[in-house]
Amino acid sequence: MDMHELTRELCEGNESKIVVLVADGLGGLPLEPGGKTELESAATPNMDALAVTGILGGSIPVKPGITPGSGPGHLGLFGYDPLKYRIGRGALEATGIGFELQPGDVAARGNFCTLDTDGNISDRRAGRLPTAESTLLAERLNEIKIEGTEVIVLPVREHRFVVVFRGPASGDLALGDRVNDTDPQSTGIPPLPPEGRDKPSQRTAKIAVQFVAAAGELLADERQANGLTLRGFAERPNLPTYEDVYGLKSAAIAVYPMYKGLARLVGMDIVGEAKTLDEQMDVLRDIYDQYDFFFLHYKYTDSTGEDGAFGEKVKKIEAFDAAVPSAIALNPSVLIITGDHSTPSFLRSHSWHSVPTLLASAACRPDRCTEFSESACVQGGLGQFEAKYLMLLAMANAGRLGKFGA
Amino acid sequence: MDMHELTRELCEGNESKIVVLVADGLGGLPLEPGGKTELESAATPNMDALAVTGILGGSIPVKPGITPGSGPGHLGLFGYDPLKYRIGRGALEATGIGFELQPGDVAARGNFCTLDTDGNISDRRAGRLPTAESTLLAERLNEIKIEGTEVIVLPVREHRFVVVFRGPASGDLALGDRVNDTDPQSTGIPPLPPEGRDKPSQRTAKIAVQFVAAAGELLADERQANGLTLRGFAERPNLPTYEDVYGLKSAAIAVYPMYKGLARLVGMDIVGEAKTLDEQMDVLRDIYDQYDFFFLHYKYTDSTGEDGAFGEKVKKIEAFDAAVPSAIALNPSVLIITGDHSTPSFLRSHSWHSVPTLLASAACRPDRCTEFSESACVQGGLGQFEAKYLMLLAMANAGRLGKFGA
Numbered sequence: 097m098d099m100h101e102l103t104r105e106l107c108e109g110n111e112s113k114i115v116v117l118v119a120d121g122l123g124g125l126p127l128e129p130g131g132k133t134e135l136e137s138a139a140t141p142n143m144d145a146l147a148v149t150g151i152l153g154g155s156i157p158v159k160p161g162i163t164p165g166s167g168p169g170h171l172g173l174f175g176y177d178p179l180k181y182r183i184g185r186g187a188l189e190a191t192g193i194g195f196e197l198q199p200g201d202v203a204a205r206g207n208f209c210t211l212d213t214d215g216n217i218s219d220r221r222a223g224r225l226p227t228a229e230s231t232l233l234a235e236r237l238n239e240i241k242i243e244g245t246e247v248i249v250l251p252v253r254e255h256r257f258v259v260v261f262r263g264p265a266s267g268d269l270a271l272g273d274r275v276n277d278t279d280p281q282s283t284g285i286p287p288l289p290p291e292g293r294d295k296p297s298q299r300t301a302k303i304a305v306q307f308v309a310a311a312g313e314l315l316a317d318e319r320q321a322n323g324l325t326l327r328g329f330a331e332r333p334n335l336p337t338y339e340d341v342y343g344l345k346s347a348a349i350a351v352y353p354m355y356k357g358l359a360r361l362v363g364m365d366i367v368g369e370a371k372t373l374d375e376q377m378d379v380l381r382d383i384y385d386q387y388d389f390f391f392l393h394y395k396y397t398d399s400t401g402e403d404g405a406f407g408e409k410v411k412k413i414e415a416f417d418a419a420v421p422s423a424i425a426l427n428p429s430v431l432i433i434t435g436d437h438s439t440p441s442f443l444r445s446h447s448w449h450s451v452p453t454l455l456a457s458a459a460c461r462p463d464r465c466t467e468f469s470e471s472a473c474v475q476g477g478l479g480q481f482e483a484k485y486l487m488l489l490a491m492a493n494a495g496r497l498g499k500f501g502a
Numbered sequence: 503m504d505m506h507e508l509t510r511e512l513c514e515g516n517e518s519k520i521v522v523l524v525a526d527g528l529g530g531l532p533l534e535p536g537g538k539t540e541l542e543s544a545a546t547p548n549m550d551a552l553a554v555t556g557i558l559g560g561s562i563p564v565k566p567g568i569t570p571g572s573g574p575g576h577l578g579l580f581g582y583d584p585l586k587y588r589i590g591r592g593a594l595e596a597t598g599i600g601f602e603l604q605p606g607d608v609a610a611r612g613n614f615c616t617l618d619t620d621g622n623i624s625d626r627r628a629g630r631l632p633t634a635e636s637t638l639l640a641e642r643l644n645e646i647k648i649e650g651t652e653v654i655v656l657p658v659r660e661h662r663f664v665v666v667f668r669g670p671a672s673g674d675l676a677l678g679d680r681v682n683d684t685d686p687q688s689t690g691i692p693p694l695p696p697e698g699r700d701k702p703s704q705r706t707a708k709i710a711v712q713f714v715a716a717a718g719e720l721l722a723d724e725r726q727a728n729g730l731t732l733r734g735f736a737e738r739p740n741l742p743t744y745e746d747v748y749g750l751k752s753a754a755i756a757v758y759p760m761y762k763g764l765a766r767l768v769g770m771d772i773v774g775e776a777k778t779l780d781e782q783m784d785v786l787r788d789i790y791d792q793y794d795f796f797f798l799h800y801k802y803t804d805s806t807g808e809d810g811a812f813g814e815k816v817k818k819i820e821a822f823d824a825a826v827p828s829a830i831a832l833n834p835s836v837l838i839i840t841g842d843h844s845t846p847s848f849l850r851s852h853s854w855h856s857v858p859t860l861l862a863s864a865a866c867r868p869d870r871c872t873e874f875s876e877s878a879c880v881q882g883g884l885g886q887f888e889a890k891y892l893m894l895l896a897m898a899n900a901g902r903l904g905k906f907g908a
Contacts, residue, residue: 125867129555133867158906159505160887161894162512168907178907179503188908328908442865446905448898449867450883470883474869480885 099175099484100341102500103491107343112429112494114344114389115380118173119416120166120355121398121439123451123470127406134401134409134441135452136469140417143433143454143468146424150431151460152468153478154450155486157437163448169436170358174391175342175487176335183361184273184330189258191357195250197332200265202273202300204329206249206257208233208321209279215286215323220279221255222321230255233321240310244269245303259326261303272296275304277327287325300329337363338389342491346389349376355393364391373415377422384426392423398446401439409441430457430493432486433468450480457493505581505890506747508906509897513749518835518900520750520795521786524579525822526572526761527804527845529857529876533812540807540815540847541858542875546823549839549860549874552830556837557866558874559884560856561892563843569854575842576764580797581748581893582741589767590679590736595664597763601656603738606671608679608706611734612655612663614639614727615685621692621729626685627661628727636661639727646716650675651709665732667709678702681710683733693731706735743769744795748897752795755782761799770797779821783828790832798829804852807845815847836863836899838892839874856886863899 124134157164157172158179167188168178183191186203197203208230210219222230234251237259241247246262263271274293280286290305292298304326315322338346340363347367348359356366365387368379376392384390394416400409423431434453437446452473463477474480478489491497530540563570564584573594574584589597592609603609614636616625628636640657643665647653652668669677680699686692696711698704710732721728744752746769753773754765762772771793774785782798790796800822806815829837844855858879869883880886884895897903 123867125865129868154883154885159508159894160884160891161896161898161903162508163898163903163905165905165907179508182907185908440865447865448895448903470867471870474883474885475881480887 099488100336103341103488103497106498106500107491108496108498109343110495112388112496113384113426114430114432114490114494115392115423115426115428116173116390116432116434116490117392117394117420117423119394119397119413119433119435121401121437121446122435123438123440123447123449124401124409125440125442125449127442133470134406135413136471138410138413138417140413140468142417142420142424144466146420146431146433146454146456147465147468147472149462150454150456151463151478152465152473152476153453154473154476154480155434155453155483156450156480157483159482161448163446164437165446166354166436167358170355172483173434173436173486174362175484176362177484181333181335183333185328186258186330187332189252189328190250190260191361192354193250193252193258194353194357195258195260196357196360197260198262198265199332200263200270201260202263202271202329202331203258203260204304204326206259207279207325208255208257209287209323209325210320211286211323217280217283217285217287217323219320220283220325224254225320227251227253230257230321233315233318236314237311240307240314242303242306247307255321259307261300263299269299270296271300271303273300273329273331275301275329277325278308279325279327287323290326333361335362339363342389342487343496344389345387346391347383347387348391348393349379350393351376352393352395359391373419377419380423381426397435398439401441402444404441404444406441429495430455430490432490434486451483453478453486455489455493459493459495505583505894506742509747509894509903512904512906513897514902514904515749516901518794518902519790519832520836520838520896520900521798521829521832521834522579522796522838522840522896523798523800523826523829525800525803525819525839525841527807527843527852528841529844529846529853529855530807530815531846531848531855533848539876540812541819542877544816544819544823546819546874548823548826548830550872552826552837552839552860552862553871553874553878555868556860556862557869557884558871558879558882559859560879560882560886561840561859561889562856562886563854563889565888567854569852570843571852572760572842573764576761578889579840579842579892580768581890582768583890587739587741589739591734592664592736593738595658595734596656596666597767598760599656599658599664600759600763601664601666602763602766603666604668604671605738606669606676607666608669608677608735608737609664609666610710610732610736612665613685613731614661614663615693615729615731616726617692617729623686623689623691623693623729625726626689626731630660631726633657633659636663636727639721639724642720643717646713646720648709648712653713661727665713667706669705675705676702677706677709679706679735679737681707681735683731684714685731685733693729696732739767741768745769748795748893749902750795751793752797753789753793754797754799755785756799757782758799758801761801765797779825783825786829787832803841804845807847808850810847810850812847835901836861836896838896840892857889859884859892861895861899865899865901
């Protein structure tokens with residue numbers, strides 16, 4: 097049984113507030129045997145105090161051993177089975193630059209590339225041309241007109257862009273996303289022709305063929321970026337909303353477009369224009385009366401981990417801890433601190449390790465943990481659980497889930 | 503979503519080596535309240551040292567409370583959901599005596615029995631006739647010819663044998679395995695006639711009827727074993743291979759035919775002819791350069807448990823521990839020590855209890871455990887997990903699983 101059928105059936109309204117603070121890539125690893133993780137090295141008096149009265153556990157983002165990208169990492173946290181709901185690369189790229197896909201859109205990730213005189217790819221990334229330059233090229237491509245379809249080209253960074261083909265939201269002329277990548281993943285051969293694997297996707301492929309041809313003319317005189325490839329054709333993922341599955345009026349307080357976009361996909365309102373964690377906490381306070389559920393996203397625990405900057409990640413965790421009292425001061429019914437995945441500085445990448453998770457509420461059953469750390473979370477009362485169950489725990493602790501069965 | 507679809511999508515090749523040491527029936531129980539288990543009673547300095555730097559947990563073979571046979575126990579360890587992939591009794595018996603089933607084969611477990619003058623069963627096991635005698639009878643039955651089908655009769659032990667009906671691997675004349683047991687499970691009545699529940703199985707049943715009739719004539723003059731029953735008709739289970747689902751070139755180092763056979767079913771190469779654990783370790787060293795993945799099976803922790811020989815099981819665990827440094831010396835990327843299920847001497851049988859499991863790798867997140875024992879594994883960072891996820895953890899720790907989603 098789908099968990100959302102269950103929550104739809106059981107969810108009840110009340111005045112409770114649920115606050116989820118997400119430190120992206122929170123979990124870590126020691127740098128050497130017997131050492132401490134980033135979280136264990138950081139001075140985190142506020143989270144440690146919460147650990148005493150709250151309950152801890154380890155959140156498994158997808159399944160044991162599976163390392164998630166940001167998309168599946170957040171879907172899990174939001175309570176959506178990341179193996180059931182998938183966000184295609186094109187849709188995630190569009191989301192990541194703050195473009196709101198509509199039903200009927202098919203987005204693809206584009207790369208400018210260099211073609212030789214025979215039309216073969218000589219550089220798949222067009223020499224990683226500067227963003228300023230590729231932005232101008234993307235604007236030029238944005239002028240392409242294809243009959244019956246709106247074409248939107250959006251710059252990303254360096255050689256990357258996004259193209260959105262906007263078709264009808266439904267009906268006989270709707271576009272499909274089962275189109276192959278045109279990037280052959282190697283040089284010395286030409287880009288592949290786009291081909292659709294079903295009727296709606298054949299329509300998309302036909303549009304893509306026209307787009308590539310028109311772009312070829314517009315780029316013909318470019319020295320580096322005289323060609324392009326497309327990949328990850330994807331429709332807007334069809335996710336039920338928080339209002340629908342949890343009965344929650346929900347708000348996202350994020351700095352980066354990607355996390356705003358992911359929250360928007362599940363129907364959260366994107367609120368405020370905070371640029372710092374303090375400003376995010378200000379927004380939280382300002383809108384506190386207007387929503388039931390608050391997702392606050394903090395990026396820097398992930399980016400420092402990706403950089404392999406152990407000491408910097410420690411500092412970012414300490415900065416995060418320093419902001420926690422602002423959330424506590426609001427006295428939410430349920431306060432959760434977690435991450436979407438681990439990003440150990442040791443690995444310089446996302447990882448599969450479970451994510452330290454803390455839940456505090458009047459009705460939680462405290463365990464014996466007295467600090468917020470990976471080691472403590474192993475001993476925590478929540479055990480090791482799949483992230484997709486966290487929202488059920490949040491709802492239960494908020495008194496928002498009625499009894500199942502008589 | 504099937505986990506193998508996911509691993510096929512995410513698996514990446516590299517130079518890493520994964521070694522899995524399986525002590526069959528490793529988990530145990532104390533003999534009296536407050537006592538220690540076999541593993542806790544054994545001196546295991548090598549595994550204890552690994553427990554400090556590695557991560558521990560409890561592997562649940564199938565689901566909580568479910569006691570597996572050797573088949574599902576190993577399928578789980580190998581990463582195949584034992585509730586999805588089932589190995590019928592006939593196929594397992596054939597596997598257990600080292601017979602390699604082919605696509606198109608249907609195997610059944612046979613019992614010699616004693617029939618009275620009315621054709622009713624008077625002894626379902628033909629007085630457990632000596633193996634030497636039953637082997638001769640099986641050879642006699644092996645002479646039976648049935649038009650269009652190859653019939654292979656293989657002796658097992660005492661009253662037991664295996665019969666394989668070899669049909670075409672596919673097509674209109676393929677054989678099915680949905681045939682009832684002919685053993686009525688009681689005496690004073692005749693064996694049941696074999697009947698097929700679908701077209702291909704009706705063909706098998708027809709062959710089985712001819713086989714039973716021909717065997718009846720050949721056995722007519724026997725005093726004890728003048729009849730037979732068949733049960734557990736089963737095709738070769740159709741398991742995807744390790745190469746297919748994990749991209750691993752894999753080798754099995756086992757002494758007993760059953761475990762060689764189970765490994766062969768998932769496409770592992772069966773290497774060496776080791777008869778002792780030391781010889782198995784020699785084989786591991788000899789073939790180490792040629793494979794990515796190594797499954798080494800040690801039987802005696804199970805057989806001593808089945809015998810209820812607590813002290814003997816302790817000694818076998820100590821012998822196993824003494825061999826562990828030979829594996830460590832190879833410096834594998836991932837070293838896992840576990841069992842396919844528990845076999846507590848106290849119960850003299852397989853059991854449902856979780857199996858002590860240890861994973862050591864550069865990227866594992868060490869917990870606070872300092873010894874390898876059932877009690878420590880409860881406190882371990884892997885928590886209690888289903889055995890089928892162990893291969894995902896092995897692959898992740900070996901750096902062989904790419905990121906899921908962007």
